[in-house]
Amino acid sequence: MLARDLRAAVGDTPLVGLPALSPPGYELYVKLEGHNPTGSVKDRVAKYLLEDAERAGLLHPGSRILEPTSGNTGIALAALCAPRGYKLSCVMPENTSVERRRLLELYSVDIIPSPAAEGSNGAVRMAREIADADPDVYLPFQYGNAANPRAHYETTGPEILRDLPDVAAVVAGLGTGGTLTGVGRRLKEHDPAAKVFAAEPEYGELVYGLRNLDEGFVPPVLDTSVLDGRIKVDSLAALTETRRLATEEGIFAGISTGAALAVALRVCNPRRLAEGSKVVVVSPDGGWKYLSTGAYAAGNLEQIAASLAETVWA
Numbered sequence: 114m115l116a117r118d119l120r121a122a123v124g125d126t127p128l129v130g131l132p133a134l135s136p137p138g139y140e141l142y143v144k145l146e147g148h149n150p151t152g153s154v155k156d157r158v159a160k161y162l163l164e165d166a167e168r169a170g171l172l173h174p175g176s177r178i179l180e181p182t183s184g185n186t187g188i189a190l191a192a193l194c195a196p197r198g199y200k201l202s203c204v205m206p207e208n209t210s211v212e213r214r215r216l217l218e219l220y221s222v223d224i225i226p227s228p229a230a231e232g233s234n235g236a237v238r239m240a241r242e243i244a245d246a247d248p249d250v251y252l253p254f255q256y257g258n259a260a261n262p263r264a265h266y267e268t269t270g271p272e273i274l275r276d277l278p279d280v281a282a283v284v285a286g287l288g289t290g291g292t293l294t295g296v297g298r299r300l301k302e303h304d305p306a307a308k309v310f311a312a313e314p315e316y317g318e319l320v321y322g323l324r325n326l327d328e329g330f331v332p333p334v335l336d337t338s339v340l341d342g343r344i345k346v347d348s349l350a351a352l353t354e355t356r357r358l359a360t361e362e363g364i365f366a367g368i369s370t371g372a373a374l375a376v377a378l379r380v381c382n383p384r385r386l387a388e389g390s391k392v393v394v395v396s397p398d399g400g401w402k403y404l405s406t407g408a409y410a411a412g413n414l415e416q417i418a419a420s421l422a423e424t425v426w427a
C-alpha cells in the first residue's frame with residue numbers, strides 16, 4: 114500500500130481465517146482492525162468525523178475538539194488532528210489503561226478525567242456539559258454522529274464483501290454501535306439473509322470498549338433493527354477467547370475481540386446459522402494497549418478477569 118499521508122493509510126485491513134478455532138462445519142474469519150495506522154478500528158471513524166466537520170467548514174488550524182472516549186477514538190483523533198493543527202481534549206474515565214494515557218500525552222492531548230465509577234457514561238455526560246458551556250469547542254460525538262456508522266458502511270462493510278462475498282454473518286462488539294450499524298446495513302443490502310450479532314457484556318460485567326444497553330445509555334447511532342441478536346458475554350469468556358486466539362491462531366488481540374469471538378462460537382450452531390456458513394468477527398484492536406492491565410499475565414484466569422473488572426472500566 115502506498116499512501117500519500119496517514120489518513121490515506123486508514124482501512125484495507127486483513128481478513129484472516131481461523132482454521133484452528135472454527136467449529137466443525139463453519140468457517141470463522143477475523144478482521145484485524147489493529148492493522149490501522151494507530152492500531153484500532155477507530156481510525157476509520159476519526160477520519161470520517163474530521164472530514165465531515167472540515168467539509169462543513171467547522172475546523173481550522175487551532176480549532177479545539179473535545180470527545181468522550183474509552184481511548185481508541187482519542188488516539189485516532191489525536192494522530193489525525195496533529196498534522197492539521199487541531200487541539201484535542203479527551204474526556205476519559207480516570208482509570209483507563211496507562212498505555213492510552215501515555216499515547217495521548219505524546220500527542221499533547223489534554224486529558225480530562227471522568228469518575229471511574231461512572232464508566233463511559235460518565236465521560237459522555239462530562240463532555241456534553243463542557244461543550245454546552247463552551248460554544249468554541251467542537252464535539253464530534255461519535256455516539257451520535259452519523260459519520261461513525263457511515264465509515265463502516267462505506268469502508269469496513271465493502272472490504273468484508275470484497276474479500277468474502279458469501280459471508281453469512283458478522284459479529285462485533287457493541288460500543289457506540291457504529292461498527293454493527295454500518296457493517297450490518299451494508300451486508301444486509303448485499304444479502305438480506307445475512308445475520309448481524311452484537312457481543313454485549315453481561316449487566317455489570319466489564320469488557321473494555323463495550324457497553325450493556327441496559328446500563329442507561331443507548332447510543333443514538335445504534336440501529337437495533339439491523340441486529341439479529343444481542344448476545345451476552347462475561348469478562349471471563351472474553352479473556353478466555355482472547356487468549357485462545359493467541360495460543361491457537363497466533364493472533365494477539367484486545368479483549369473485546371475475545372468477547373466477539375465467544376459470541377461467534379455460540380452462533381455457529383444449526384439453530385442460528387446453516388452449516389457451511391462463513392462468519393466474520395471484527396477485531397477492534399490488538400493487545401498492546403492492555404498489557405499493563407494484567408489481562409495477559411500468567412495465573413488464574415477467573416482472578417484476572419475479576420481484577421480487570423475492578424481496574425479497567427471504560
Ligand SMILES: Cc1ncc(COP(=O)(O)O)c(C=O)c1O
Nearest residue numbers: 185288289290291292322369397
Ligand atoms: C476496544 C473496542 N472494542 C469495541 C468497540 C466497539 O466498537 P463500536 O464503537 O463501533 O461499537 C470499541 C469502541 O467503542 C473499542 O474501543
